[in-house]
Amino acid sequence: MPHVRMIAEQVRLVSVKTDRFKTGRISVSMALPMDEKMAANSLLIYLLKRSCREYPDFTLLNGKLDELYGASLSATVSKPGEAQVLTLSLNCLDDRFALTEESIAGECAQLLASMIFSPNCKNGSFGADNLAAEKRLLIQRIEEELNDKRAYAFDRCISYMCENEAFGKPKYGTVEEIEKVKMADVYAAWKNALSTAIFQITVVGSADADEIAEIFAKQFEKIERSPVKPVTVFRQRGGHFNRYEEKFPVNQGKLVIGFRAGMQNSRDNLAAITVMNDIFGMGTYSKLFTNVREKLSLAYYCWSKLIARKGLVLVEGGIDTDKEKKVSAEILSQLSDLRSGKTDPEVLECSKRSLKERLTFTTPEGICSWYASQVLEDEILTPESRMEEIGKVTMEQVCEAAKKLSIDTIFMLSAEEEGEADEG
Amino acid sequence: MKVKQITNEKLGETVYCARHESGLEIRVMPKEGYSSAYAVFGVKYGSIDTAVKSDNGEFETIPEGTAHFLEHKLFESEDLNAFERFAKTGASANAYTSFEKTAYLFKGSENIGESLEILLDFVQNPYFTQQTVEKEQGIIGQEIRMYQDLPDWQVMFNLLRALYANHPVRIDIAGTQESIAKIDADLLYRLYKNFYNPANMVLCVAGAIEPQEVFDIVDRCIKKSETAKPAERKFEKESAKPVQSYIEEKLSVAQKQFLLGFKEELSEPLLSLEDEIASEIVLEALFGKSSPLFKRLLDEELIDMGFGSEMFNGFGFSCVMVGGTSCDPEKTADIIKSEIKKAQAEGIDPAAFERAKRKFYGRYVMCYNDIDDIANMMMNLYFNDYEPFAELEACKNLTLEKAAERLAAIKEESCALSVISPVS
Numbered sequence: 001m002p003h004v005r006m007i008a009e010q011v012r013l014v015s016v017k018t019d020r021f022k023t024g025r026i027s028v029s030m031a032l033p034m035d036e037k038m039a040a041n042s043l044l045i046y047l048l049k050r051s052c053r054e055y056p057d058f059t060l061l062n063g064k065l066d067e068l069y070g071a072s073l074s075a076t077v078s079k080p081g082e083a084q085v086l087t088l089s090l091n092c093l094d095d096r097f098a099l100t101e102e103s104i105a106g107e108c109a110q111l112l113a114s115m116i117f118s119p120n121c122k123n124g125s126f127g128a129d130n131l132a133a134e135k136r137l138l139i140q141r142i143e144e145e146l147n148d149k150r151a152y153a154f155d156r157c158i159s160y161m162c163e164n165e166a167f168g169k170p171k172y173g174t175v176e177e178i179e180k181v182k183m184a185d186v187y188a189a190w191k192n193a194l195s196t197a198i199f200q201i202t203v204v205g206s207a208d209a210d211e212i213a214e215i216f217a218k219q220f221e222k223i224e225r226s227p228v229k230p231v232t233v234f235r236q237r238g239g240h241f242n243r244y245e246e247k248f249p250v251n252q253g254k255l256v257i258g259f260r261a262g263m264q265n266s267r268d269n270l271a272a273i274t275v276m277n278d279i280f281g282m283g284t285y286s287k288l289f290t291n292v293r294e295k296l297s298l299a300y301y302c303w304s305k306l307i308a309r310k311g312l313v314l315v316e317g318g319i320d321t322d323k324e325k326k327v328s329a330e331i332l333s334q335l336s337d338l339r340s341g342k343t344d345p346e347v348l349e350c351s352k353r354s355l356k357e358r359l360t361f362t363t364p365e366g367i368c369s370w371y372a373s374q375v376l377e378d379e380i381l382t383p384e385s386r387m388e389e390i391g392k393v394t395m396e397q398v399c400e401a402a403k404k405l406s407i408d409t410i411f412m413l414s415a416e417e418e419g420e421a422d423e424g
Numbered sequence: 425m426k427v428k429q430i431t432n433e434k435l436g437e438t439v440y441c442a443r444h445e446s447g448l449e450i451r452v453m454p455k456e457g458y459s460s461a462y463a464v465f466g467v468k469y470g471s472i473d474t475a476v477k478s479d480n481g482e483f484e485t486i487p488e489g490t491a492h493f494l495e496h497k498l499f500e501s502e503d504l505n506a507f508e509r510f511a512k513t514g515a516s517a518n519a520y521t522s523f524e525k526t527a528y529l530f531k532g533s534e535n536i537g538e539s540l541e542i543l544l545d546f547v548q549n550p551y552f553t554q555q556t557v558e559k560e561q562g563i564i565g566q567e568i569r570m571y572q573d574l575p576d577w578q579v580m581f582n583l584l585r586a587l588y589a590n591h592p593v594r595i596d597i598a599g600t601q602e603s604i605a606k607i608d609a610d611l612l613y614r615l616y617k618n619f620y621n622p623a624n625m626v627l628c629v630a631g632a633i634e635p636q637e638v639f640d641i642v643d644r645c646i647k648k649s650e651t652a653k654p655a656e657r658k659f660e661k662e663s664a665k666p667v668q669s670y671i672e673e674k675l676s677v678a679q680k681q682f683l684l685g686f687k688e689e690l691s692e693p694l695l696s697l698e699d700e701i702a703s704e705i706v707l708e709a710l711f712g713k714s715s716p717l718f719k720r721l722l723d724e725e726l727i728d729m730g731f732g733s734e735m736f737n738g739f740g741f742s743c744v745m746v747g748g749t750s751c752d753p754e755k756t757a758d759i760i761k762s763e764i765k766k767a768q769a770e771g772i773d774p775a776a777f778e779r780a781k782r783k784f785y786g787r788y789v790m791c792y793n794d795i796d797d798i799a800n801m802m803m804n805l806y807f808n809d810y811e812p813f814a815e816l817e818a819c820k821n822l823t824l825e826k827a828a829e830r831l832a833a834i835k836e837e838s839c840a841l842s843v844i845s846p847v848s
Binding site: 018023063066069091129133143147148149251252297319346353356357358363 | 434435436455456457458459460462507508510511512513514515516517531532533534559560561562563564566567569570572573574575576631675676677678679681712713714715716718719722723725728729749779780782783784785786787789790792793794795796847
């Protein structure tokens with residue numbers, strides 16, 4: 001069971017004490033509204049990861065991590081709902097396995113705290129070179145999203161679908177916004193995050209959580225907090241249906257169909273929707289796997305994904321471009337079967353068992369991300385309580401949840417015909 | 425079965441090894457406090473097996489991609505397919521094919537014994553018809569197309585094709601559209617008989633299970649075979665000289681990507697584990713995030729955070745790979761080559777060596793967190809004739825002299841550069 005405590009206003013520390021692992025994990029998440037500061041926020045998290053006052057250079061900081069037995073530091077920017085979440089995490093070896101006597105977890109927590117609260121920043125500047133370098137890397141990261149056509153098509157579908165909603169914005173901000181960010185903006189973003197972000201520190205491992213709580217609490221004492229909680233707007237039904245297409249010189253086309261799940265908040269009818277989505281297109285017993293792939297051999301992958309924190313379900317598949325109509329008709333026909341209860345009752349049981357299995361985490365990363373992803377929820381839920389809710393879902397509830405799915409947008413990334421590229 | 429226990433005191437872990445009378449090797453690591461188990465049933469048969477030894481002692485060529493094709497097909501049977509059977513126990517099952525092996529696996533927390541029986545049963549009972557083979561050609565065809573669009577995948581296989589003239593490591597794991605078209609049910613049965621015999625396989629289990637339970641299940645479920653013997657591999661000797669020193673392909677990507685490879689001439693088919701780890705540590709010291717070179721390339725805007733290196737070796741092949749995204753791959757490659765030369769002339773920085781060694785030691789220990797990693801590592805060690813924990817000992821005992829010896833094995837005249845560049 002996790003231990004939950006507040007160490008400052010809207011700064012929650014969730015710790016799961018266990019000595020079953022060889023490593024420990026600490027992650028610090030900061031949730032901010034999706035506003036004009038997104039680009040500066042993204043640059044900030046990468047600057048914080050680059051160096052800190054104690055290790056004021058990229059090479060020195062990474063050397064320190066190597067010495068801590070290859071502790072791995074990561075910075076991520078995510079968009080779980082209509083919020084931008086900046087996360088810094090450290091994975092480190094448990095003290096019991098060090099070659100000499102040392103407190104690795106304590107050092108790692110200290111290091112993480114100093115990266116956030118004592119960055120490599122003098123007179124409001126993180127260093128012009130550092131900022132320029134992080135701008136280049138971030139812009140490159142965004143441009144490279146094009147390299148993975150599956151992920152690219154998925155994101156494009158969302159951006160078309162939520163064109164007039166905050167969720168449609170790119171999680172890092174746009175390239176134009178990033179280019180325009182000035183040093184003062186990043187400094188302001190840092191100050192703003194410390195005072196207004198909703199924080200969650202998540203700790204998994206054998207480390208002393210009290211000690212870690214104290215390290216962070218001491219830092220927050222110096223800060224005047226006035227937290228601002230980001231709010232996600234849930235649109236329950238798709239509006240006017242649209243289809244968008246982009247052509248690329250590729251071998252395989254990517255089809256993405258976006259649905260609204262009819263949710264009013266991130267936990268609204270969640271258990272039933274989770275099971276419905278799983279039977280629709282997640283498990284190997286799902287309708288999409290058994291029909292689109294196994295029966296019709298139209299795709300190597302065709303699955304559905306639930307984005308509960310925005311109330312969306314997206315179906316995606318890698319297909320031959322000329323089979324788009326056939327595949328989308330099959331997907332919709334499977335959905336119609338799901339709605340009308342044409343599902344083997346055994347499949348419902350399979351799905352419940354499989355979902356429970358997926359909630360049985362076997363790594364510190366798995367446990368940590370389950371809790372860290374709840375940064376914006378008022379109440380922390382355990383995997384066990386979710387399992388229990390899932391266990392109670394009936395076939396009627398699955399059908400009802402499926403009926404609430406409404407199609408919103410289709411995005412097709414098509415393969416250019418031979419010669420088309422030359423003409424274009 | 426005679427059971428041998430191998431314990432690593434520092435880790436506090438024990439592996440139970442036994443050889444079943446059929447010739448099947450079994451390795452089990454029970455993990456206290458874990459509620460799930462992971463089992464992998466591996467066959468020494470991968471994409472590099474493009475020849476089988478016939479009764480007259482000659483090697484006969486077979487189409488490319490058969491190991492992977494069989495992997496897909498074994499999940500099917502005359503009545504319930506393997507996925508359907510696992511769905512009843514709740515375990516999540518999967519399989520993968522690599523250069524040197526095919527692995528079937530599941531992970532589950534309930535009915536573990538039953539899942540293990542299903543695993544052993546479906547892999548031992550092939551069932552295919554011409555019709556099911558043709559259906560799979562469609563699915564695998566889509567899989568091949570998907571990989572053709574992935575730049576990371578293409579940059580590596582192009583490099584392998586530039587480095588290796590004959591060794592089948594140059595062939596895509598799944599084969600090609602043409603080669604899989606040559607596969608029929610008869611061929612699959614024949615290859616199945618050749619490779620899938622207990623003496624050519626291993627079962628590794630980690631997690632919430634008693635070793636004796638695993639041995640009992642094997643006793644009950646593994647068919648005895650009089651003729652079982654490990655399949656022989658053809659050692660395709662390659663000279664140190666690459667086929668071509670430069671290879672380029674245009675794909676729909678945002679930036680240029682590159683991979684620089686240095687081929688090593690082998691007199692024996694396999695590198696020792698000590699040599700392999702020594703090379704990894706050398707690469708980390710030279711090109712890791714705390715190396716001066718990483719910082720320099722970053723400052724000169726020649727790479728991004730994805731820059732990295734790896735030791736890539738197996739039966740009959742061994743090479744060093746360094747690469748990432750770059751606006752100028754050729755210039756970057758020149759800098760990498762001169763860094764290697766400099767280190768060869770001046771020696772490896774002892775501090776960097778120690779840091780890299782500590783990092784690798786930590787990372788190896790971290791692998792023992794995760795039951796997936798543990799089972800797969802036990803399998804890999806067995807297939808290369810090593811005892812459990814051999815990698816930890818090899819890492820701990822590594823000397824700077826050994827590292828220097830491995831550094832000297834990197835030869836500039838044996839290198840090739842693979843580049844993916846954006847279409848137009």
